[in-house]
Amino acid sequence: MSFQLNVFKYALDSQWPSRIMMLFTIWVGSSFSFLYADTSEEVIEEYQIKSVYLFNFANFFTWPASAFRQANQPFRICVLGQNPFGIDLDLVVEGEDVEGRRVTVHRIRTLRSSSVCQMLFVSQSQQANLSRILSYVRRYPILTVSDIENFAIRGGMVQFFNSVNNEVRFKIAPETVRKVNLIASANLLEIAQIVHRR
Amino acid sequence: MVNVMMKKFNIYFLGWLQLFLLSLVLVASPVCSGAVDSSALSAEKLKKRAALLKRLKKLNLKELGTIQFFNPEATSAARTKRNLLDTAGALFVISSEDIRRAGITSIPEALRLAPGVQVGRVYADRWAISARGLNNLNSSKLLVMIDGRTIYTTRNASVHWNVQDILIEDIDRIEVIRGPGASLWGANAVNGIINIITKKAKQTQGNLLTTRLGIGEETAIVGVQHGGEIAKNAHYRVYGKLYEHDNFVDVQGEDAEDNWQMQRGGFRMDWDASKRNAFTLQGDVYDGFTKETKNLPNEGAATRTLTNDHGYLKGFNLLARWQHNLTNGDIILQSYFDWTKRNIFLVKEIRGTYDIDFQHRWQPNAQQEYIWGLGFRHVYDEFEQNHHSGFYDPLERQDNLFSAFMQAEFKLLSKSSSTSKVGSDLLRLTLGSKFEHNDYTGFEYQPTARLMWTPTEQHSAWAAVSRAIRVVTRAEEDWYEDGWLNSDLRFKFFGTHDLKSEVVTAYELGYRFTLSNRFLLDTSLFYNDYDQLRTYETRDIILSPLPPTVVVSSDSLMDGETYGIELAAQWQATKNWRLVATYSYMDMHLHLLPNSTGVISEATDEGNTPHNQATLRSLLTLSPNWEFDTALYYVDNLPSQHTPNYTRFDVRLGWQPQPDLTLSLGAKNLFDNQHPEFGSGHGANNEVPGEVQRAFYLQVNYQF
Numbered sequence: 001m002s003f004q005l006n007v008f009k010y011a012l013d014s015q016w017p018s019r020i021m022m023l024f025t026i027w028v029g030s031s032f033s034f035l036y037a038d039t040s041e042e043v044i045e046e047y048q049i050k051s052v053y054l055f056n057f058a059n060f061f062t063w064p065a066s067a068f069r070q071a072n073q074p075f076r077i078c079v080l081g082q083n084p085f086g087i088d089l090d091l092v093v094e095g096e097d098v099e100g101r102r103v104t105v106h107r108i109r110t111l112r113s114s115s116v117c118q119m120l121f122v123s124q125s126q127q128a129n130l131s132r133i134l135s136y137v138r139r140y141p142i143l144t145v146s147d148i149e150n151f152a153i154r155g156g157m158v159q160f161f162n163s164v165n166n167e168v169r170f171k172i173a174p175e176t177v178r179k180v181n182l183i184a185s186a187n188l189l190e191i192a193q194i195v196h197r198r
Numbered sequence: 199m200v201n202v203m204m205k206k207f208n209i210y211f212l213g214w215l216q217l218f219l220l221s222l223v224l225v226a227s228p229v230c231s232g233a234v235d236s237s238a239l240s241a242e243k244l245k246k247r248a249a250l251l252k253r254l255k256k257l258n259l260k261e262l263g264t265i266q267f268f269n270p271e272a273t274s275a276a277r278t279k280r281n282l283l284d285t286a287g288a289l290f291v292i293s294s295e296d297i298r299r300a301g302i303t304s305i306p307e308a309l310r311l312a313p314g315v316q317v318g319r320v321y322a323d324r325w326a327i328s329a330r331g332l333n334n335l336n337s338s339k340l341l342v343m344i345d346g347r348t349i350y351t352t353r354n355a356s357v358h359w360n361v362q363d364i365l366i367e368d369i370d371r372i373e374v375i376r377g378p379g380a381s382l383w384g385a386n387a388v389n390g391i392i393n394i395i396t397k398k399a400k401q402t403q404g405n406l407l408t409t410r411l412g413i414g415e416e417t418a419i420v421g422v423q424h425g426g427e428i429a430k431n432a433h434y435r436v437y438g439k440l441y442e443h444d445n446f447v448d449v450q451g452e453d454a455e456d457n458w459q460m461q462r463g464g465f466r467m468d469w470d471a472s473k474r475n476a477f478t479l480q481g482d483v484y485d486g487f488t489k490e491t492k493n494l495p496n497e498g499a500a501t502r503t504l505t506n507d508h509g510y511l512k513g514f515n516l517l518a519r520w521q522h523n524l525t526n527g528d529i530i531l532q533s534y535f536d537w538t539k540r541n542i543f544l545v546k547e548i549r550g551t552y553d554i555d556f557q558h559r560w561q562p563n564a565q566q567e568y569i570w571g572l573g574f575r576h577v578y579d580e581f582e583q584n585h586h587s588g589f590y591d592p593l594e595r596q597d598n599l600f601s602a603f604m605q606a607e608f609k610l611l612s613k614s615s616s617t618s619k620v621g622s623d624l625l626r627l628t629l630g631s632k633f634e635h636n637d638y639t640g641f642e643y644q645p646t647a648r649l650m651w652t653p654t655e656q657h658s659a660w661a662a663v664s665r666a667i668r669v670v671t672r673a674e675e676d677w678y679e680d681g682w683l684n685s686d687l688r689f690k691f692f693g694t695h696d697l698k699s700e701v702v703t704a705y706e707l708g709y710r711f712t713l714s715n716r717f718l719l720d721t722s723l724f725y726n727d728y729d730q731l732r733t734y735e736t737r738d739i740i741l742s743p744l745p746p747t748v749v750v751s752s753d754s755l756m757d758g759e760t761y762g763i764e765l766a767a768q769w770q771a772t773k774n775w776r777l778v779a780t781y782s783y784m785d786m787h788l789h790l791l792p793n794s795t796g797v798i799s800e801a802t803d804e805g806n807t808p809h810n811q812a813t814l815r816s817l818l819t820l821s822p823n824w825e826f827d828t829a830l831y832y833v834d835n836l837p838s839q840h841t842p843n844y845t846r847f848d849v850r851l852g853w854q855p856q857p858d859l860t861l862s863l864g865a866k867n868l869f870d871n872q873h874p875e876f877g878s879g880h881g882a883n884n885e886v887p888g889e890v891q892r893a894f895y896l897q898v899n900y901q902f
Contacts, residue, residue: 044250046267052254053262060259091248092255127473166266191259 049168050160051089054121054145057158058098062183063118067141068101075101076116078108080133081123111136122146122156130154141180152176152195159195171195283710286628286648286660287379288314288722290766292372294397296778299817299827301850301864301895303366303416305394306359310831311815312374313780314722314764315390316807318836318876320887322415322446322456323360323488326876329376329390330724331760331786331807332731335876339388339668339700341379345396345480347517347534351549352577352597354673355386361484361511361538363462365421365437367408367899370397376764377724378666378704380644381630384573384601385669388702389726396480399425399433399468407900414893415866417457418442432469439463441486446888447872454888455506460486474523481516491886492543495681497586502682504886505543513538527560545590546582551575565612569630570604579672588679591693595672597637605630626650638670639699656713662706667699674732674752688747691734698754701729718768725761730754731788733796750797758788758800774819781812805838825852839877846870846890862897 054077075098079085093103106117111133114120120142122133127148134155137144144157151159152173159171172192177184254262290312302308306325310317316333318326328337338355341348344364350357373393380387403425410419418440425435441460445453464482471477488509493502517534533554540547557571577597581590611624631645646664653659679691708722733756738749762784769777786807788800815829829848835841850864867873872891 044254044265044267048247048251048254049262049265049267052251052257053259055255056259056262087244088247088251091244092251094248163263166268167263168265168267169263188259191263 045088046162046166046168047084047086048088050147051085051092053160053168053170054089054119055092055096055103057143057145057188058103058119060185060188061143061177062185063143064141064181066181067118073101074104075099075118076104076106077119077121078106078114078117079121079123080108080111080114080126082125083107084123114142115140117142119143119145122148122151124148130156138180141182143177143182153197155197157182158192169193173197283658283712284650284652286626286650286662286708288376288706288708288724288764290314290374290376290720290780292374294367294369294371295817296815297366297369297372299825299850299852300815300829301827301848301862301866301897303410303419304359305362305364305369305372308369308372309374309392311778311780311813312372312376313766313811313813314376314762314782314784315374316811316833318833318839318841319446319890320876321488321490322443322454322888323458323490325359326806327357327359328807329374330726330762331784332389332728332803333807333876334803338671338732339386339702340390340392341383341385341387342392342394343383344394345517346519346532346555347515347536348551348553349536350386351538352551352672353547353549353579355668355671358511358538358540360458360488361460361486361513363439363441363460363484364394364396364464364482365406365408365423365439367406367421368396368402368423368435368437368466370395370401376722377662377706377726378644378646378664378702380666381632381646381664382569382603382605384603384632384634384644385599385636385642385667385699388666388668388700396466399435399466402435403427403433405902407902408897409899410895410897412444412893412895414444414891416442416895417444428467428469431471432467434465434467436465437463444893447891448886448888449874451872454886455491456489456888458486458488460484460511462486476521476523478519478521479517481514483512483514485512487511488542490543493886494543494585495587499682501685507543509540509542511538511540511542524560526562527558529559530557531555541584544583544585544588546584547579548581549577549579551577565609567607568604571602573599573601573603573634575599575601587681588677590672590676591678592676595676597672599634599636601632601634603630603632624652626652636669638675639667639697642667642669642699656711658710660706660708662704662708664704664706666702666704669699670697683748686745688745689750690747691750694751694753697732697752698730700731700754703727703729716770718766720766722764723762724764725759727757727759728788729757731756731758733790733794734798736795736797748797753794755791755794755796756788756800757791758786760784760786776817778815778817779813781810783810785809802838806836808834808836808843810834823854825850827852833875836877839874841874841877844870844873844875846873858901860899862895864895864897866893866895868892 058075077093089105093105096103108114114137120137122130122144124147126133130148134144146156147160152171155176157173157177161169161171163169170192172184172189173195174184174189175197292308292311296311297308300311306317306327309315309327315329316327318333320326320335324335326333326335326337327340329340332339336354336356340350340357342350342357344362349362373395375391377390378387379391383391402423406423408421410416421437421439423435423437425433427433439462443458445455445457448454462482462484466480467478469477488511489506490509491504491506494505495502515534515536519530519532522529536551538549553575555571555573557569559569561567579595581593583589605628607626607628609626628648631643634642644666646662648660648662650660651658674697675693675695677693681689683689705725706722711719731754733753734750735753735755736748737751740747740749762782764782766780771777784807786804788803790796790800811834812832813830816827818826820826827850831846833844835843847868848864848866849868850862853861867890870892872889874887874889877887
């Protein structure tokens, strides 16, 4: 650091064309010193946080027995529409189980294939089809999650939203959850913003 | 008057209609879909991601809700929203949080937070502000916008900062770009662009009462705001604000009698009519007075009299914007009208600006992006002479500006990472140019070439070469002034009609380094080559009648170079403690051409810009309810202004006793009684500047 200060002092004293060269050298030098700095800390992305939330929800809701047709059926998390998670959701559930059931991730293209899911994440790409999707899954014990705006008001169950500080929070519509015989844990409801549909 | 107004509205309306029709054609034009690039992650990256997710999984739900994800966004540099790390330009974003915690109450003062920007207060209501040098009381090379409305005056290309205000709580962010951005934004974006972006109406729902009482700077600021919902997806806010500023002091510590006051009100409405269409309508009105002491020449005598007088300022603006989202791009059509009336020392001025701006962004595939646009601006003004010493000829004038721009962006190389959103392309080239025709200098072109290199998610570097111009202004062409330089020398100044625009060719380099959202370093290096800089030339010396008269007029007989380095670092030291530091160094070398008889030497202009500037801010959250923030500003001396260097120390204590109530107690310039920031300028100047003193304030914000 003191070396750089000395160089800087020299830069200020010398004539201006060489000063430019000097400033350039300092700039390149300081830039490269950061290239070798510790880069072990990764960037946390929005959908990495959301994928962890999804997995957590599996533990904070209770599904009715009717949700599973077979005893060893896996717990299925489905993503409808364009997948915003990349590989992160798969990484999160890898090797995990919920109440003895293996957790699996499915990317589904058609609404009909959602009937076997326990949790359905509706991607933002499906915004235009939202009403149709929600009225279809209403018949099944499926936890619906999305980050589409007004999702909970429009009949969804859990809606992600971002705080002004770029934190991911969520809202829950408890009445919608109850209608399909899902039970949300009290701990979850305490943290969530509660939405009542009128 | 009404008739004239109607005629002007007709011109305006026709322009709007044509562009509207054009945009319809564009909406109908076919757009093809882009390919999604998908490639595998390397095994090492995968391991890292899995490890990070594992750490996140260990958190309970409450903790998970406090994890910040990485998302610094900016629109100005590229005219479209984009990550800060992804911008091939010297960008610095001042957030609403930065403004609040630095205890800042006005737009010009907020600019101190950015590196490479020179801010000097001259009076309580006037600032000398520039970026990368060539600063002066009427510095002319910044393009400043509020929500896309250009706010520098076409009279002399400077900004009347005292009328440019809004409710400070409504500012979402201020994007400060040093260096030219003219290829997209047009003339005057020579040394920098300042884009003030306000919050959407949806973000300011409910009621807000904000009160600030103080001494030294603002004596009182009272703001009231109401935000509500008109219909589903349609929100509005209305606000009113009273702003009262205290006197500065003169060198002896006596009142400089430059206190001022502004009342203003405004609204904003946002309507997201559908997924594809969004409308915004917004406007403000203001009215107020300023007081300044001037050293004005007496008629027919070699004497000057110190005069303290009121200036009366009022105006309004109205802006409408329509955004239409296409399958792979969007169209924005925006139009505004801005009217201002200034009754100040030498002249009374009315100025109206109609502007219509259209842009189309088109992304045919993941490798290419095109933006192009058209613009039309009509400016009219009317002057009345207030003082015998100066006037405009002609007193009324109308000018038109036609502009077009296009920019293409190509991803030259892509990386093999599909999931990361930051810097997924390795090398990106941007080429573009603005073309415009104005009534002062005719046709102008302003091209740029930018290269962005993102080798890893942590590092990015960019380089740019751009040409930008500062168009000749009304004052340079049409201003006449008569006076006495001293007791035995008169001067006569007259405007010149064949002036050329000031030109810069800028060479820039930048580098950014980031460690998640914990640490960010942003550095840039610039070399600006200026041509045809404004000079004041001696044309003639008339010996009789005595005393002799020097005849002066403006010309473009100076060139020069500026160069420097700018650093900005942000460090989230702990969860509750953030540090922000900036440093900039720059130097200027100006040269009058051999045929110049300039009355102002190169050294005078060179000595108006500090070599070194630095800031260090600490934002400490003591507990969920208490904040303690400090800021240190250092500015080097200005030899031409006889202003010594100064260090300013600000401190603020914030308390939130309940969620809807926040209190701030603060001091500015705590360790100094008073200091000048910008002096009296050139020798024959009329200005009598004031000095900044120690200030204290108490602010209470109540939401209900």
